[in-house]
Amino acid sequence: MKAHWKILIWMILGVLVGGFLQLFLEAPLAVGLVLEKQGDSILIQKVDKAAKKAGLAPGMRIDAVILRRGRKGEKTVPLHEPKDFFAVLPEGKLGDVVFLRVREGTKTDLKPLTLEMAEDAPRRVWIQPFRYGAQLFMALLKMLIVPLVLTSIISGVAGVGATRDLKRLGAKTLGYYLMTSLFAILTGLFLVNILRPGVGAELGLPYQEARAVGRSFWDILLRMVPENLFVALGDNGRMLQIIFFGLLFGAAITIAPEPHRGRVRDFFQSAFEIMMKLAEMILKLVPYGVFCLLVKVVGETGFGLFKPLALYMGMIVFGLAFHGLIVLPFLLQFMGRIRPLAWAKAMAPALMTAFSSSSSSMTLPVTLECVEKRGGVSNKVSSFVLPLGATINMDGTALYECAGVIFLSQYYASIGGVSLSLGQQVFVVVMALFASIGAAGIPSAGLVMMVTILSALKLPVEGAALLLAVDRPLDMLRTVINVWSDSCGSALIAKSEGEAVLANLDSRSG
Template structure:
């Protein structure tokens, strides 16, 4: 072809091509044993899609197996979360003893960074996307969704907010039940903009706190893994913080001895951030429902505004 392509570049772990190659595991069992998160996620997506191509009892078996396995893991996770305050107390005590007041300065910058990022997404990007696709004033939508936003902010759970979100979209916005019953439950499960943003910023904060500079290719891995991890995050409080270990593992920081201490410090201030990012997630879900409704020809929207 006359180009300068070097096949050896495909084997470089920090190149984009190398990242894409590593996403396809030669041995999925080995990928799980080695903690290769990109490979695990890629293989899981393919395996899940293959299950949808089955029918009858084989499909039912796999669906029930993984559904019950997920419930069991959630029970285990909830038990660990119940004990976390004790661990967080010890981790923060250690961090303050070693770093003094500097730890509070670093955490303060972290909170401000996450808050600014979520605010830009909530107040600029989402309204802009909404207006481009619907040609409707975003303030109308924000007003119609006020009770859902308040519920999301107070519960920190997209799942717990779902009934209120559906009520607002159907009664205040005027979207049909046919659309909301499909889009909103799906969105509450896989559409988590705020969580993905939080995980990206959180991993960068952890790497900087550890004195590790992530390369551009590693940052690409962070973005890709955060997107995929947020899709798999449960719609429960602090799910994003649990999933952040997946993103850390993808760039080789999951086993770093200092990572756990920093995550423990982040957990101490996670509740208000979790409330905000849940509200962002719900806002994104609701906007998606309205965009789908418009694309389906529904026109009698916002009848009371």
């Protein structure tokens, strides 16, 4: 069975099982607070683990509770007696965050409290195995991040070579790939900030306060350089440092003398191939990870999460269409004087293969044949540009990563987290650009890269797993854009080398 059908089937099963658990099993709310009236407010006498996570402690006074803060229908309810607090809780749902207005002496503060199921709730007991399954899947994804990105970047940069022709081709190729990836990222950044699909979304993810990752562009530059490489390798949150080291190390390999250059290059190429196989093994678990996650989320919060996910999905589709139908054809027409429709016709078999396989690497043989035999590009150019593109050029993935991360950050900000500043959004752009270079050309590899960026931002990675619910069709479209960009790059570079692009197609049509 095709992978996308398997994911769809398990996704539907996850929704059905989660819906069944929600409809037929009780789940009383538990806030973990023992309260008593004292004067004109309520005194906290005792707290449990969930309340401690919210920063609540005995001796604090609560004088109001805020429901749906920052969203439509925000409501502030003054509290005079403990029964007022427990009377207002049913207005919230499992997974909602309510804010308690707390007084400590003369200070007033807001404390976020996530509404959870009671420890002994029947629904919680049944959901727990699926929660463990989702956590295990996310742990496996995080395990891939460092070795996959490091070996991918080093092998890709080292493969450029050191001869004059290769240097010229390499400079043109890397320049084109960085330019188009940046265009794609900025498209995603623009759309997600204009549409703001994460604001007020009900995703059912728990509140966690975001920590700042850098306040200015100079902070980003300083964070790029690892003071200790081995410390960086042990921390997914230092991914920008690992990418920076990988770029420098790969460049150093290209200028090292033989036999060392060949030995080290071959070692990292072999390591990358092995990591690709390991990633393929783990990504075969995607259907089951989606199933466990959807059982957990739907079982806890219901079906409300699908509305914001549909808006997010529509935004990504529009962004990919804009990049593939406007930006890349514009470059073909005005930079290379190549007819976009004719080039698309020549690339049709490769684009259809990319859509069905969701893998740039698996599509590579078809792309090579189309570019050479139908597009008229020489083997000298195509054999260099396309394999490198299948490894490091991921326009669709870069757009998806940037928009997805900011979508999740908007959600966390709307429930009381810290919104991303301009400097932090620049950080996301830089990370998405570098992470797209390190994204392997295999199905759902963009998910691993999104986990990378979320880790670097100190945001919970569970949000990336939730986006798996709509990831498969987006992954197919992303791969089409990735392959389309690779083919456009080979055409533009061949044209700059003086080759007659589309001559074969023109002679057949004539």
